[in-house]
Amino acid sequence: MNVSELKSEFIKRYGEGPVAGFFAPGRVNLIGEHTDYNGGFVFPCALSFGNYCLIRKTGRPTVMFASLNMDFEAEVSLDNLDKPVGKEWVNYPIGVFAQFLKKGIRFTEGADMLFYGDVPPGAGLSSSAAIEVVTGVAINEMYGVGLPRVEIVKMAQKAEHEFAGVMCGIMDQFASGMGAKDHAVYLNCDTLDYELVPLKLDGVKIVIANTNSPHKLDSGKYNERVRECHAAVDALKPYKNIVQLADIQVDEFEALKDHIKDETVMRRARHVVTEIDRTRRAVDYLKEGNVEAFGKLMLASHHSLRDDYEVTGPELDAMFEAAVKEDGVIGTRMTGGGFGGCTVSLVKNEAVDEFISRVGAEYKAVTGLTPQFYVAETGDGGKRLF
Numbered sequence: 001m002n003v004s005e006l007k008s009e010f011i012k013r014y015g016e017g018p019v020a021g022f023f024a025p026g027r028v029n030l031i032g033e034h035t036d037y038n039g040g041f042v043f044p045c046a047l048s049f050g051n052y053c054l055i056r057k058t059g060r061p062t063v064m065f066a067s068l069n070m071d072f073e074a075e076v077s078l079d080n081l082d083k084p085v086g087k088e089w090v091n092y093p094i095g096v097f098a099q100f101l102k103k104g105i106r107f108t109e110g111a112d113m114l115f116y117g118d119v120p121p122g123a124g125l126s127s128s129a130a131i132e133v134v135t136g137v138a139i140n141e142m143y144g145v146g147l148p149r150v151e152i153v154k155m156a157q158k159a160e161h162e163f164a165g166v167m168c169g170i171m172d173q174f175a176s177g178m179g180a181k182d183h184a185v186y187l188n189c190d191t192l193d194y195e196l197v198p199l200k201l202d203g204v205k206i207v208i209a210n211t212n213s214p215h216k217l218d219s220g221k222y223n224e225r226v227r228e229c230h231a232a233v234d235a236l237k238p239y240k241n242i243v244q245l246a247d248i249q250v251d252e253f254e255a256l257k258d259h260i261k262d263e264t265v266m267r268r269a270r271h272v273v274t275e276i277d278r279t280r281r282a283v284d285y286l287k288e289g290n291v292e293a294f295g296k297l298m299l300a301s302h303h304s305l306r307d308d309y310e311v312t313g314p315e316l317d318a319m320f321e322a323a324v325k326e327d328g329v330i331g332t333r334m335t336g337g338g339f340g341g342c343t344v345s346l347v348k349n350e351a352v353d354e355f356i357s358r359v360g361a362e363y364k365a366v367t368g369l370t371p372q373f374y375v376a377e378t379g380d381g382g383k384r385l386f
């Protein structure tokens, strides 16, 4: 759906009058998985697809939430923008309004809002971060709040914690809010210092493969990993002064890991510590133009997510195995939270078509599921369109 079609949809639903349009992208993470809530590095890029929010202030004391993707709609009074509505999608935008209220921002008039997303939902490409960020950017501008973008990013993350119950790190919202076309975001999730690194991928494309596995990121498993990481920190604290897993280097970890008595917790921590190190090295390689070395670290990342962190599952592993043996594949791994969703691969231009047909066929033969492929186009972080 293009921008003028979206405008007509808005007018059809809410009537003639002025309307503003905003957009925030989904993301694909190239490397640095499950490191963000441990204060580590991540390296995602913003995509060209994401979530749109069309909005008009109305003077009425309610906010209307509707979506072209979902049937459920809600009209919420300005006094109730701090409470979830059942288990509905509207909790993402309401959760963002709630963060503005928490900051003491008062809304004296409501709005009509229409959302539309073209990120495949549940694919691990951050459709939820996109809707949170686009809402934050739209409110910030329409109501003249004027918060810096990074505040909006943090509020979007809080909305996810408080209204979706996922104790996520900041990667997705940050990529959606701060990403830039043809760049990846090299983010230190502890300090929020970041660098936009040009994606120098001469002759290589980023291919996203959606497993279409019905099992998507579930908050229970995700939050369990978060707790396991905290348990690892507690076990290591008597031996080294750390507050998070990013505070320990790989060699120190190797020397101290036997103090973590729970073997599962030790493996979770080993993934995080080694993944932070891989991310740092991978970004150095990319800056040197050594895409091959970057790709090898992607493979190591997948192995670690599969064996130590145990967030891959049969579908992501089947996609990985099908991809890894193809000619022209420089690197491949699961991306996002895991438990289904997508892999991301670096594939030589001339091999992309063959990759899609062969990996697709093999994946289907192994799992019985039909995958989808997207040759990723990067895009800019959240912005006003009109």
Ligand code: GLA
Pocket (backbone or CB within 6 Å): 032, 033, 034, 035, 036, 037, 168, 169, 170, 171, 172, 336, 337, 338
């Ligand atoms: C989800 C979370 C992110 C991050 C990834 C795993 O996408 O929202 O914060 O933890 O999983 O890297």
